[in-house]
Amino acid sequence: MPTLLETRASLQEAMVFLGALASGIEQAIGESANSISYLAGKHLGMAFSEDAPRTGDIEQALRSVTEILQKNNCLWQFEPFQPHDRPALVETTDAGDQVLLVFRDCMIRQSLFRFGHHQKGSLCNMMYGFFSGALLNIMRRDSTLEILHAGENGCYKKLTVGRTVSADTSLPERG
């Protein structure tokens, strides 16, 4: 059995490798790299949330995503955020229900910094994909995660969860 330290060290090496890979792919195929990272994240999100309980409540779904990340030792800590001029944490818009999220510890940001790569690139799309995959399983909704601001010590994003049930027919039936 590998020790926790060995697992962490291999995760770190994998992330640094991913950072280099993503940067190389961006140079080779441009914006298409975003879709590759997005899909990789989406598959991960779907796989990790396979057994997560279903809910239509966005705050409950976000708590489930946090639990899933912790359970899988993923260093992606986030929290919902309500600035002073926002009347409610969850805002209903034509595009869907929106929540602002602050991301603190993030293994993607750390691997980008380690390599001197810029933020908001294709690897950051992996997080978007992860949320899409997990929320598709948990809420049966399509969602988007837009980066509003990428900072040195935290990032600020807008999660929009569509209000209609996803048309994705690949979803397994669950009670």
Added chain:
Amino acid sequence: MIEIEIHDQSCRGCQLCVDICPTKVFEYDAAQAKAVIRHAEDCIACLSCAYLCPSGALTHGNYHVVKNFYRDLDFSQKMEKFL
């Protein structure tokens, strides 16, 4: 709550912090030609303002410092018990 301060005498009024802050914590006070803190409660501690400020006039306190990747495995072994 995150604490944030502008060192008044250092601020040169360039407004970089006003422009970069994603949650509109600062405003520009034209009379004083300096940045002022309007909504400290909205600071998410992204630290972009502190990194950008050419005068080093901004300081933050009581915030979560993100965990960096390990550089040294022996050192990280010692850290394990806190993680």
